[in-house]
Amino acid sequence: MHTEKPPHSTDASEDSEARPSRGIQSVEVGGQLLKALARSGRRMALKDLAREADMTPAKAHPYLVSFGKLGLIEQDPVSGHYGLGPLALQLGLIGLQQVDPVRLAIAELPSLAQRVGCTVSAAVWGVEGPIIIRVEDGPTAVHVAMRHGTPASLRHTGTGKVFAAFGPPADIAxxxxxxxxxxxxxxxxxxAELADIRRAGMTRVRDELLPGISAMAVPVFDGFGRLVLAIAAIGPSAMLDLDDGSAQTQALREVGRRLSQRLGAVQPGD
Known part of the structure; x- marks a missing residue:
């Protein structure tokens, strides 16, 4: 026999969608140990690992035992130091295989174009050098012959200089x-210019390739520290603020950092 639910009743799925997401605090606390190991990139003694995770060794140890049983962490039998275990390595490799950097970058461009107020692009290393693979127009038109498949000069464009600064020297030469x-x-x-780019973590080009046009670009790295993409913004020099503290610069940097994190790169403070 069919019975109707009371007007104000909800099933479990509807109720869970209505409530804000709530996690398990102990999992989040223990996860700080995994993040500390990922940041360090090396095995660590219990006291050092606990300190980096902002907890006492006595509090950290039970988490490490449980993570060890799962294979997320393993302890060196000689030194007693802790490192990432086989399951953590497997998860990392699978995650890298599932992530398409080009797809991730292209998805970021429309909102970035609106935030910086000008044209943005993504480029990868092609057969002969940097190639622009996607262009997203912003609200301000830029009269530059830039489209999908356009090569980027290593010497005179913001995109190209990112590759010149962070790419393999033999390939760049x-x-x-x-x-x-x-x-x-x-x-x-x-x-000296490339050294400055490496220190700053981005390029800035003003009126170099074309009078009245400026650009800036940031690198995107994968989990092995390799440069995989460059994200650039280009616009009229009067409208593109290249200062480090500008909202446009910060928006571009933020996208570069976020994409690098998605690809497994460890950022300072992670």
């Missing part, structure tokens, strides 16, 4: 030679 710039890496001025 070969690509520069194709641009007719053989030996450019030995130019003291260019070498």
């Amino acid at each position: 070969t690509a520069l030679a194709r641009e007719g710039l053989a030996g450019a890496l030995d130019d003291p001025a260019f070498a």
Whole structure:
């Protein structure tokens, strides 16, 4: 016999959707130990690991025992130090296999274009050098011949300079030679510029390739520390604020950091 539910009743799924998500605090607390190991990139003694996770050794030890049983953590039989276990490594590798950096980057571009108020792009390393794979127009039109498949100069574009600064030197030297710039890496001025880019973690280009047009770009790294993408913003020099503290710069940096984190790169403070 069919019976109707009372007007104000809800089933379990409806009730769970209505309530805010609530986690298990002990899992979140114990997870700080895993995050501490990921940040350090090495095995750690109990006291050091506990300190990095902001807990006492006595509090940390039961979590480590349970994580060890699951294979998330393992203890070195000689030193007694703790490191990530086989299950953690398997999860990391599977996660990397499931993540498509290009898809992730393309998904970020529409909102980034609105935040910075100008055209943004994503580029990868192609057969002969950096190639722009996606362009997202912003609210302000930029009259630049930039489209999917356009190569980016390693010497004169923000995108290209990211690859020149963080890419494998041998590959960069070969690509520069194709641009007719053989030996450019030995130019003291260019070498100093690339060193500044590495320190800043981004490039800024003002009126260099085209008068009245400026650009900035950030690198995106994977879990092995390899450069996989460059995300750039380009616009009229009068409208693109290249200062480090500007909202546009911070928005671009934020996307670069977020994509790197999604790809397994460990960021300071994670």
